[in-house]
Amino acid sequence: MITLKTPEELQKMREGNRMVTEIMARLLDTVRPGIATSELDQLAEVLIRRRNAKPAFKGYRGYPATICASVNEVVVHGIPNDRVLREGDILSIDLGLSFEGYFADIARTVPVGQVSVQAQRLLEASRKAFFAGFNAAWAHNRVGDISAAVQGSAESMGYSVVRDFVGHGIGMQMHEEPQVPNFGEPKSGARLRVGMTLAIEPMLNIGGFEVQVMDDHWTVVTRDRSLSAHYENTVAVTENGPEILTMLAGGELV
């Protein structure tokens, strides 16, 4: 069942999603060569709890941390650790919280210091692929229109899209129906309706789309160990088109 949020519920979701975006901004400001991802994780948890919100990932299916910190060829679900980031790495931070019963979910991949032009292009492409999907998220379209737009955008720039992990509905649960794949056929899947809230989250690889889960049962890496980037926003389908909920108070993205 796909839940449709009332205007009051959407207002609550805007609050939690604004919070998660502000916290993401703080984390991104803190990223630099020499910092460990466990330090970013601790900061994230403090900032979430200070706002009377709860980390969404911690304890979810036994996940041990507040953020996912995925470096270079790690696609998603990297577990924060004491290894320090180095100049030239790319870091994906995925952050979720719940506030007053509603979930918020955001991810960004950013450079650590100066990175290669190849890496910069990948980050830019993952942002563009998100917006291609976002611009298809109009009521009366279908989920497959989002999926096909993401895939078309990514592949037209020469990147592959991960198949094994997908976007999702979000609301009173972190993962709700429908699934929102980053690949698929236009005019397929569930019809989009006003009040739906979706996490649209393309994961792009420089090499092949295949991934592999490491022995810790969480860390997902590209099979060919090529670089991977992730860009996620929580989005509402409104009468006036798609709205990004993961924004700062002034309407800016991070």
Ligand code: MF3
């Ligand atoms: N944003 C990711 C998702 O939507 C992160 C989940 S991490 C987990 O699935 F630990 F909570 F699984």
Ligand code: CO
């Ligand atoms: Co998500």
